[in-house]
Amino acid sequence: xxxYFSGIGGAGIGPLALVAKQAGYEVSGSDKxxxxxxxxxxxxxxxxxxxxxxxxxxxxxxxxxxxDWLVYSSALPMENPNHPELVYARENGIKATKRDEFxxxxxxxxxxxxxxxxGTHGKTTTTAMTVWLMQxxxxxxxxxxxxxxxxxxxxxxxxxxxxxxxxxxxxxxNFLAYSPALSLITGIDWDHPDIYPxxxxxxxxxxxxxxxxxxxxxxQPDAERAGxxxxxxxxxxxxxxxPGSTLPGEVNRQNAALVAQGVLDxxxxxxxxxxxxxxxxxxxxxxRFEQIIPGLYTDYAHTPPKVAGALQLGKEVAGxxxxxVYEGLHNTxxxxxKDELKHLxxxxxxxxxxxxxLAREDESLPLLSPADLKSLLSEEAxxxxxxxxxxxxxxxxxxxxxxxxxxxxxxxAGGGGSLDEWLRKTFSN
Numbered sequence: 306x307x308x309y310f311s312g313i314g315g316a317g318i319g320p321l322a323l324v325a326k327q328a329g330y331e332v333s334g335s336d337k338x339x340x341x342x343x344x345x346x347x348x349x350x351x352x353x354x355x356x357x358x359x360x361x362x363x364x365x366x367x368x369x370x371x372x373d374w375l376v377y378s379s380a381l382p383m384e385n386p387n388h389p390e391l392v393y394a395r396e397n398g399i400k401a402t403k404r405d406e407f408x409x410x411x412x413x414x415x416x417x418x419x420x421x422x423x424g425t426h427g428k429t430t431t432t433a434m435t436v437w438l439m440q441x442x443x444x445x446x447x448x449x450x451x452x453x454x455x456x457x458x459x460x461x462x463x464x465x466x467x468x469x470x471x472x473x474x475x476x477x478x479n480f481l482a483y484s485p486a487l488s489l490i491t492g493i494d495w496d497h498p499d500i501y502p503x504x505x506x507x508x509x510x511x512x513x514x515x516x517x518x519x520x521x522x523x524x525q526p527d528a529e530r531a532g533x534x535x536x537x538x539x540x541x542x543x544x545x546x547x548p549g550s551t552l553p554g555e556v557n558r559q560n561a562a563l564v565a566q567g568v569l570d571x572x573x574x575x576x577x578x579x580x581x582x583x584x585x586x587x588x589x590x591x592x593r594f595e596q597i598i599p600g601l602y603t604d605y606a607h608t609p610p611k612v613a614g615a616l617q618l619g620k621e622v623a624g625x626x627x628x629x630v631y632e633g634l635h636n637t638x639x640x641x642x643k644d645e646l647k648h649l650x651x652x653x654x655x656x657x658x659x660x661x662x663l664a665r666e667d668e669s670l671p672l673l674s675p676a677d678l679k680s681l682l683s684e685e686a687x688x689x690x691x692x693x694x695x696x697x698x699x700x701x702x703x704x705x706x707x708x709x710x711x712x713x714x715x716x717x718a719g720g721g722g723s724l725d726e727w728l729r730k731t732f733s734n
Contacts, residue, residue, distance in 0.1 A: 307370055308407065309363070309399075310334035311377040311390050313354055314343040316451045317474075318378055320460035321404055324449060326351050327462040328415060333366050335390065338721075345459065360389045367397065375401040379477040383665060405482035408471070415462070417447055417469040420567065423480050423514060424491030424527075426611040431491050431560040432472040433457070433590045438568050439470070441583045446470060453591040468571065473514070475507075476500060480514050488518035489567045491560060493527040494610045498641045499665070508532055515539055522566055524559070542566065549581030554594070554618030561587070592725065594618055594714075598732050600707040603725050607634035607718035609645040615716060616653065623712030627653045630693075630703075631678075633661035634718030639673045646681050654711065656682075656690040657699065662723045695727045703732075 313334030675692030
């Protein structure tokens with residue numbers, strides 16, 4: 306079967322293309338621009354990739370080898386319902402779906418059982434922790450990882466494995482396409498108002514997802530918040546029952562406990578302490594408190610709970626010498642969370658706010674500038690907050706902080722053209 310992956314250079318589609326190739330599917334794909342993901346795929350023998358997404362491009366691929374299935378991300382039709390590749394697929398009778406339908410077919414074809422990592426925040430780290438633990442236990446595992454690590458590929462298919470570890474995203478209700486063997490819920494806090502206009506709708510989606518899962522582990526505060534009760538197929542966990550993790554950061558310790566309990570269950574291990582010993586050596590993932598240079602860190606936190614978790618970890622490392630840079634993800638989201646920003650940064654030394662990373666915006670909402678976002682903060686926080694741009698003055702300010710011995714934590718949620726990319730270009734060399 307020939308699978309054509311549109312947006313193959315993205316963090317969600319690229320690893321899936323790699324796994325499909327390893328599982329025996331014929332794979333091709335396209336993207337608007339070159340990326341490190343595409344370079345990585347080409348090095349893994351996924352070579353039938355072209356840059357450009359015109360009708361002529363996909364027609365040329367189809368003429369050489371008929372395409373059976375076009376797989377795309379949720380963002381593609383949202384950005385352009387008449388995307389040339391989608392139009393070509395419709396006009397030429399080619400099946401075209403989001404990735405979740407293909408993953409469902411992949412699981413059916415391979416007989417793999419899904420271990421789903423779902424939740425508003427912490428999914429990527431928890432997914433990577435699960436892969437790390439099972440690898441360290443010497444267990445065969447198939448998986449998709451949406452972030453780079455030092456210990457695993459972006460995706461892998463092992464024909465001898467029983468389980469497929471996957472980060473199940475609630476955006477666009479994607480996770481409701483699955484019926485996992487085991488679901489680990491990292492946290493539930495209302496997000497994606499463009500998909501879930503009310504908190505009740507968001508909670509209902511998680512209730513439905515849990516009802517579709519053969520077994521679920523969830524933390525007590527999240528269960529209470531989302532109206533989920535304990536049952537024969539759902540265990541509610543209490544953090545005080547899991548003291549085994551010594552990882553830095555409360556969020557990391559909580560994620561490790563969730564993974565330890567889940568893997569203990571499916572592998573029938575008899576000693577959770579031994580699992581914690583392995584998880585305490587977890588090397589981390591890219592863009593989760595990742596060090597760019599000594600004293601300068603980048604983190605993908607972009608919702609208030611994620612930001613709070615990153616700040617707690619930063620304070621654990623830096624004490625009262627924590628400097629924070631905030632780049633919001635989406636102007637639309639900044640309007641949605643603006644009331645929650647007021648006291649979020651009260652307890653740090655200095656805050657810099659740079660322009661938000663823009664994507665999938667509601668054009669009816671006014672653009673919130675760094676100065677506008679500063680005005681939403683408490684009076685105390687405004688006194689040490691500096692609206693900034695990604696320029697030489699800002700670079701010099703960060704270098705001074707680092708030279709003075711401060712820890713600079715950059716909360717950056719975007720991709721190309723984002724604060725994260727600017728940091729790597731400016732400081733990594």
